[in-house]
Amino acid sequence: MNGTIHEIKSNEYGNSQIARGAFGSISIAILQSKEEQVPHHQQQEQHHNKNNKKQQSSSSSTTTNSSFSFVAIKTISNAISHTSSSSSTVVGTDKPKLSLAVFSELAALRVLSSSWHQHENITPLLSTATPSSRKTATSSYSYSHSHDISFIFPYCPIDLHEIIQSRRFHTTKTNCSSSRTTTSMLFLPLPLIRTIIQDILRGLRHIHSTGIIHADIKPGNILLSSRGFFQLADFGLAQLDSLHHHHPDSSTAQTPPVAAPPSVAATGMCTLPYRPPELLFATHIYKPSIDIWGAGLILCEMLSGRPLFHGTSVLDQLSHIMDVLGVPSPDTWEGIQDLPDYGKVVFHPRIGVGLGMVLNFVRDDEVLERFVETMVVMDPEKRWSAEECLGHEWMNNDCGVWKREDVCEELIPNEYRSCYDGYSDGDFSGEMKAHLLEQMKLDAVEIARMKRQMKFGPCKGCCKGGDDDVEISRSLPALLASKLQAL
Numbered sequence: 001m002n003g004t005i006h007e008i009k010s011n012e013y014g015n016s017q018i019a020r021g022a023f024g025s026i027s028i029a030i031l032q033s034k035e036e037q038v039p040h041h042q043q044q045e046q047h048h049n050k051n052n053k054k055q056q057s058s059s060s061s062t063t064t065n066s067s068f069s070f071v072a073i074k075t076i077s078n079a080i081s082h083t084s085s086s087s088s089t090v091v092g093t094d095k096p097k098l099s100l101a102v103f104s105e106l107a108a109l110r111v112l113s114s115s116w117h118q119h120e121n122i123t124p125l126l127s128t129a130t131p132s133s134r135k136t137a138t139s140s141y142s143y144s145h146s147h148d149i150s151f152i153f154p155y156c157p158i159d160l161h162e163i164i165q166s167r168r169f170h171t172t173k174t175n176c177s178s179s180r181t182t183t184s185m186l187f188l189p190l191p192l193i194r195t196i197i198q199d200i201l202r203g204l205r206h207i208h209s210t211g212i213i214h215a216d217i218k219p220g221n222i223l224l225s226s227r228g229f230f231q232l233a234d235f236g237l238a239q240l241d242s243l244h245h246h247h248p249d250s251s252t253a254q255t256p257p258v259a260a261p262p263s264v265a266a267t268g269m270c271t272l273p274y275r276p277p278e279l280l281f282a283t284h285i286y287k288p289s290i291d292i293w294g295a296g297l298i299l300c301e302m303l304s305g306r307p308l309f310h311g312t313s314v315l316d317q318l319s320h321i322m323d324v325l326g327v328p329s330p331d332t333w334e335g336i337q338d339l340p341d342y343g344k345v346v347f348h349p350r351i352g353v354g355l356g357m358v359l360n361f362v363r364d365d366e367v368l369e370r371f372v373e374t375m376v377v378m379d380p381e382k383r384w385s386a387e388e389c390l391g392h393e394w395m396n397n398d399c400g401v402w403k404r405e406d407v408c409e410e411l412i413p414n415e416y417r418s419c420y421d422g423y424s425d426g427d428f429s430g431e432m433k434a435h436l437l438e439q440m441k442l443d444a445v446e447i448a449r450m451k452r453q454m455k456f457g458p459c460k461g462c463c464k465g466g467d468d469d470v471e472i473s474r475s476l477p478a479l480l481a482s483k484l485q486a487l
Helices: 040-051 101-112 160-169 188-210 289-304 314-325 366-375 387-389 404-411 430-452 469-471 476-486
Strands: 004-006 019-020 024-037 063-076 080-083 095-098 127-129 151-155 222-224 230-232
Touching: 004 063, 004 151, 004 314, 019 430, 024 151, 024 430, 040 063, 063 430, 095 101, 101 151, 101 188, 160 222, 160 289, 160 366, 188 289, 222 404, 404 430
Parallel strands: none
Antiparallel strands: 004 024, 019 024, 024 063, 063 151, 080 095, 127 151, 222 230
């Protein structure tokens, strides 16, 4: 990251914190990026020299300008521990060690943010900062706790959870054109839903190709960038694909999948309403189908406006799933008897009502119903891959998808943007540059204030983990009661 992070001090400007949870906090800061610009006549000269295969230096005439943009800083509490080496008797030789969750997230983000694996549907990691970081040309961010670590990302104005909540409690924006107005039958316009699920599946296809499983796909972890792309975020529960590194021509090709060790495998993987059946039965073998289940449930939620399965415990969640998809058995799900928690509780055999009965619009669209069933299916081996889902007939419908500028206009509130974001200081004097930076800090504090107040409904989608899990488990009647109290 070539630039400087400007911290917004609460005692001078106000609170820039967007959200807070058990993991730590998310706040807004300002990135001042440095860009070298070459005069137009020198660009023509360099192009001419390149065509003649000559190398001439003209760096002495280049100018350096700065552009300003918002960034999101995710500060994770107690991420670093200090362990003493058993072979050392010297005082003060403690070695810092990252927690397992933070290490997993950082490892996944470094791979996906590298120049070889950057993707428009993945929120990139711009930089990291630790308590030992000093104020340099690349960072001026400070710390109040020695065990914290911060991840710096581009600022994304809103996430899918906030979008769904806003549609649940507020009417459609009045400034949208008639061709893009939500009908009474649909929670969101069908082409917009296709745009969103396409971005999610493209992101999943990319991370699965690198052997990474997100393992926590839910609306709150799908961010909308300022350019109109939906991006996967929060890789705190990321896992390696158990089969990804088994080369088909190697002697290990017939080796069964490697289960994660007990210290790593967690029965609490994925937020409960989006947790697939195999995880509810405590599997320790992670496959990309885990993420496909979450993507399918997001699609259902966008169609109906509410989570499809909304249990309050593992058993309750399984019961909700079986009410719709039926009770699985070794005949319908090969290998289910090998899952650790299968058979501990006996469910009364029954055939589910089917997805069409709980999703009214799906029942009227046979192609869409088949598409949903490729993802929301009990047996993980029967779920389609992200690549296969992208090639489905419904994804290639003649209605198409939305343009990125239309997505931004419809879904990003003006209050969450800054009119100064992206400005360059090339045309400003020194005094104007200072005013620009000050105004952006004030804008950031105001945006953070509105997000904390949850102006678009009682949601905590931007809070990754912790309080988010508490909020998402609340029933719709409870949310409505909360909304009425707020009025």
